Amino acid sequence: MVPILECVPNFSVGRDMQVLEAIADHFRGKQGVKLLDYTADADHNRSVITAVGQPEALRDALVSAVGEAVKRIDLNCHTGQHPRIGAADVVPFIPIRGCTMAEADAIARQAAAEIARRYDLPCYLYERSATAAHRKNLADVRKGEFEGLPAKMQDPLWKPDFGPEHPHPTAGATVIGARAPLIAFNVNLNTSDVRIAKAIARRVRHSSGGYRSVKALGVLVEQGEVAQVTMNLTDYTDTAVYRAFEAVKMEAARYGVGVRNSELIGLIPMQAVADCAAYYLQMDSLNVDRILESGLEF
């Protein structure tokens, strides 16, 4: 079986589609690499690319895509709601099939070393690739953002893992690492009262006492009409999708509010889908070995 990695780089461009296309092009038409998805968010002035491929081929595509971002994006003129530290802001590598976390980590380190060497860009390793506990969490690495980098990098605690000990003048720094597959999904409520979504998020997320590996926020979407609990499951083997979903439903019932629907953002591993079906159908014998790839054409 050919090993498959996923790479989901986030770039600090969300309004200039020409620049995003130029970056995405580096994942196109390459042997062993497949561009699955890319989306731009104008409010956040940020975009997310989803690509999968054979580890070395995907690494090389990513390195050249980062080069494009360094050339085209100037963080000195960048505004947006989303925190960011660099033009190629964060680059996670995720093992998908026939590939261990250690192998994903090795690819992440090779990419970081090459990016630092080729573009004179400082790189930090995070998540499963972090070289110290305080560098594991993306929010901590990114704290102070692009504007705070010159001061932050003077601190020996924040010496980069690769590259110069000062920010790139226009592209800042890049955060790279291996991590478990993350599932992003939103639960929309039958209410426009965002306070309810916020209260539910507080009870479900790990940081305020909820389920492990769950991040959650309450926000208002669809022109202020729908309160939403927006979640990241950073490890679905800790907390399954159905458990997070049912926890939101249970907390919402406390306000007499129901679930309108839920949405998946990006991709989801087959095992996570099977776990949900197995739970609701009480079907212990359902596992991925019993699932036939689909795409039936009648």
Added chain:
Amino acid sequence: MVPILECVPNFSVGRDMQVLEAIADHFRGKQGVKLLDYTADADHNRSVITAVGQPEALRDALVSAVGEAVKRIDLNCHTGQHPRIGAADVVPFIPIRGCTMAEADAIARQAAAEIARRYDLPCYLYERSATAAHRKNLADVRKGEFEGLPAKMQDPLWKPDFGPEHPHPTAGATVIGARAPLIAFNVNLNTSDVRIAKAIARRVRHSSGGYRSVKALGVLVEQGEVAQVTMNLTDYTDTAVYRAFEAVKMEAARYGVGVRNSELIGLIPMQAVADCAAYYLQMDSLNVDRILESGLEF
């Protein structure tokens, strides 16, 4: 994308594992063919092989496996609870990926023609390959079983599609055809009263007024301790797994009985699993394009 067919032949052998192994061997070590599963049932004196592969390679493996069954199985000395018409009793071909029902049908016809020619064995086409409405349903083709074949084959309505107009002396006849993927699953109840399982089966199955493409029976399993509704979903795009499951739950509630668990027999298409997760999570955006093949090794 390489086209993939599934073949799930049923052989009239369930007690002699040496014979079953010899038959299964024909699906082993062949380019473009993968033996996924095989199980023998002693009560039914019957076994089911599940293999997938490239259409022509799978067809050729099946033809040689049927030859093995013709050589090794004598229906004149065969007893068992399950109705059967031949040594290689029924051979469905199911399109799995990159392959239409018409292509599966063509492969089924080629296999039937070659089996008839090579082993002098009469073959009937059924399901989507049937050449007349009265031959579509397996139960109708098999009615009268091996013992009734000499008389049945005198009727012009039951002239075989390929091969001689009389049964093979030891191997009877074989029923071959293309069909949609079938999902076999059982729902075990929190009761040992089989009358309840039978009553539920009657209300759920299509033949007595229930959901379309659902076959169901009430039986007693686990040494008479558990009443079970055993189901075949012959087209999950008509009736999804979750709908059949919830229908059983709903009818069981009428007797104050709950669901103990459910079991999957054989394989299930990924789309059918995604349909269940999408229903329970109210997640319209979940579709197979968003699902990453798994097999993560951490």
